[in-house]
Amino acid sequence: MTAALHRILLAAAGFMPERASSVAAGVDRVFLFVFWLSAFFLALIVALTVLFVVRYRRRPSRTEPEPSPAHDSRLELFWTVVPLALVFVLFGVSTRTYLRMVEPEPGKDPLRVQVTARRWSWWFDHPGGKGAPELHVVRGRPAELVLASADVIHSLYVPDFRLKQDAVPGRFTRMVFTPVLEGPFPIVCAEYCGTDHSRMAAKVVVHPDQASFDRWAHEGVAPAASLVELGRTIFASRGCIGCHSVDGSPRVGPTFRNLWGRDERLAGGGTARVDEDYVRESILRPSAKVVDGFANVMPPVPLEERELQGVIAYIQSLKEAP
Ligand code: CUA
Numbered sequence: 001m002t003a004a005l006h007r008i009l010l011a012a013a014g015f016m017p018e019r020a021s022s023v024a025a026g027v028d029r030v031f032l033f034v035f036w037l038s039a040f041f042l043a044l045i046v047a048l049t050v051l052f053v054v055r056y057r058r059r060p061s062r063t064e065p066e067p068s069p070a071h072d073s074r075l076e077l078f079w080t081v082v083p084l085a086l087v088f089v090l091f092g093v094s095t096r097t098y099l100r101m102v103e104p105e106p107g108k109d110p111l112r113v114q115v116t117a118r119r120w121s122w123w124f125d126h127p128g129g130k131g132a133p134e135l136h137v138v139r140g141r142p143a144e145l146v147l148a149s150a151d152v153i154h155s156l157y158v159p160d161f162r163l164k165q166d167a168v169p170g171r172f173t174r175m176v177f178t179p180v181l182e183g184p185f186p187i188v189c190a191e192y193c194g195t196d197h198s199r200m201a202a203k204v205v206v207h208p209d210q211a212s213f214d215r216w217a218h219e220g221v222a223p224a225a226s227l228v229e230l231g232r233t234i235f236a237s238r239g240c241i242g243c244h245s246v247d248g249s250p251r252v253g254p255t256f257r258n259l260w261g262r263d264e265r266l267a268g269g270g271t272a273r274v275d276e277d278y279v280r281e282s283i284l285r286p287s288a289k290v291v292d293g294f295a296n297v298m299p300p301v302p303l304e305e306r307e308l309q310g311v312i313a314y315i316q317s318l319k320e321a322p
Helices: 002-013 024-055 073-102 210-218 227-237 276-284 305-317
Strands: 111-118 121-125 135-138 143-149 154-158 163-167 173-177 183-189 201-207 263-265 271-273
Touching: 024 073, 073 173, 111 135, 111 154, 111 163, 111 305, 121 135, 121 201, 135 143, 135 210, 143 154, 143 163, 143 305, 163 173, 201 210, 227 305, 276 305
Parallel strands: 111 143, 135 201
Antiparallel strands: 111 121, 143 173, 154 163, 154 183, 183 201, 263 271
16 A cells, blocks of 8 residues: 555656665665655644644643643653664664675676776776767676765766765775666766856666677777777886786785785784775875785885776686686
């Protein structure tokens, strides 16, 4: 009954786009749960207010306030425990939905796309080296977006996917989803970033299958344009090669072979997972996390955003399939 009712209401208002990703249904569930919970309490409170105003209004026979109890433990407990239980339920369903947007499904090979936001455009680097002003993904295949910003905070928002993630200067952020419907869907920037913020739009193309994506990805790609090639060039030309090997042998610093995703033991205790932010930090501020067994001798290498992405892509390419 309520499901049918809310569908009619939402269709009438026309504000729910298609559910085009694996997380959309979960987001809608949380949204509708909060919506109907709020609607229920709004109706309850308004009804009680009206009832009490009418029932206890001033009358000729009643001009003084009537005596009332000062305290009732059962009532106190009731209106403490019920809201508490409700917010715990909210916390549970929201957290479960949120985790599905940031944690890749184990065992599946996601399509990794590097996203760069700048005033006022989006750029998407796809596997195989194809960069484009629009995002390309494959229906049914998990996609993992790693977002970076070249200037200020932007936010990648795909209403049909029910997904929004900030792109923050100085760090990487992540977005995980599986497209379930084909088609182009609009992408907009959802964080005010200056003059042309409202025009910072793009689209996501969902290919029906991997073959269609591959055909697109191989159209007109110059090998030198790929992030991996950029990373390889930086590795050779900016001094990395002097201290890091790519064949597994340790030199002054750890080897890059099979480095990606490893948990490194740090000098001074603790471990660090080798991911985007770790690589960024290790290049820009090498002394922040020194790997156990190696000396703290690396100088900071001031790479730009795209160069950092290149080195990351290069290190990823040196990981062998397990
Ligand atoms: Cu970019 Cu708003």
